[in-house]
Amino acid sequence: MAVNKNCMLFQHTDWSRMELRLAENIARFRKSRGYMGYIPKKKAVTPYEERYKIEEYYWGTMPGEMCLELLRRCYPTRPLRLLEVGCGEGKDAVFFARNGYQVTAFDVTESGIEKAKRLADIHQVEVNFFRADLHDYRLDEEFDVIYSSGVFHHILRKLRREILENYIAHTAPGGMHAINVFVEKPFIPVPPDSDGGENWVSGELFTYYRDWLLEECRETVFDCRSGRIGHKHCMDTVFARKLPENGGKENGGF
Ligand SMILES: C[S@@+](CC[C@H](N)C(=O)[O-])C[C@H]1O[C@@H](n2cnc3c(N)ncnc32)[C@H](O)[C@@H]1O
Numbered sequence: 001m002a003v004n005k006n007c008m009l010f011q012h013t014d015w016s017r018m019e020l021r022l023a024e025n026i027a028r029f030r031k032s033r034g035y036m037g038y039i040p041k042k043k044a045v046t047p048y049e050e051r052y053k054i055e056e057y058y059w060g061t062m063p064g065e066m067c068l069e070l071l072r073r074c075y076p077t078r079p080l081r082l083l084e085v086g087c088g089e090g091k092d093a094v095f096f097a098r099n100g101y102q103v104t105a106f107d108v109t110e111s112g113i114e115k116a117k118r119l120a121d122i123h124q125v126e127v128n129f130f131r132a133d134l135h136d137y138r139l140d141e142e143f144d145v146i147y148s149s150g151v152f153h154h155i156l157r158k159l160r161r162e163i164l165e166n167y168i169a170h171t172a173p174g175g176m177h178a179i180n181v182f183v184e185k186p187f188i189p190v191p192p193d194s195d196g197g198e199n200w201v202s203g204e205l206f207t208y209y210r211d212w213l214l215e216e217c218r219e220t221v222f223d224c225r226s227g228r229i230g231h232k233h234c235m236d237t238v239f240a241r242k243l244p245e246n247g248g249k250e251n252g253g254f
Pocket of ligand 1: 049
């Protein structure tokens with residue numbers, strides 16, 4: 001009897017497994033290039049690309065001040081999905097992962113992301129680190145916590161609203177934003193090692209969270225010795241919670 005080889009091949013091919021493998025390969029390819037189909041531009045957009053090329057960690061490896069405060073406010077009794085925007089060399093993202101958060105973190109620098117991955121390996125934690133430019137990268141999945149420290153002054157003024165609204169829309173009810181930003185004050189001169197960012201107007205950050213519970217809003221002036229020359233900064237910090245539609249009444253409410 002004549003046998004159609006193509007037909008045999010068709011009959012013995014497990015299509016569902018092939019499709020699965022194809023989907024896995026596409027996902028792997030996308031992840032190696034960026035995140036979920038997002039491909040960042042190659043061009044360096046910040047002086048940090050060079051600054052992070054040194055062997056030691058430019059910002060050290062100890063978590064920033066806001067990290068413990070966030071941990072106290074959003075204790076991860078279940079694996080909370082946390083996004084860090086502008087994670088630099090990963091010290092804070094790794095701290096959150098070590099404390100039980102499910103962490104995703106991005107920065108525009110390749111050198112920063114490489115070091116961040118190394119730090120996660122040293123501490124044997126999983127962090128989904130990837131390279132992205134916050135100007136053209138938008139969220140398409142939900143997070144319980146969005147955290148960012150020392151980064152928002154890099155957001156172009158004309159994109160601030162759009163970006164903040166995207167982050168707000170992709171925060172789960174009951175979730176939190178923990179953000180700080182450098183603000184301008186007439187009595188504080190531009191720092192000697194300015195990184196090209198544009199400070200926000202004092203109080204501007206808080207206005208984005210009018211509909212949220214502002215658990216903490218503060219403005220602090222502090223001394224800094226980055227670039228080895230003493231100078232001052234002014235910073236606004238917010239810990240804001242997105243309340244569920246009913247104000248969280250079933251959990252005690254507000
Ligand atoms: C002052 S550093 C803070 C780093 C980190 N958050 C920390 O506290 O260690 C500012 C960070 O913003 C990142 N950055 C600047 N412009 C960016 C952009 N357009 N998209 C994403 N990250 C950016 C820099 O690469 C740098 O890592």
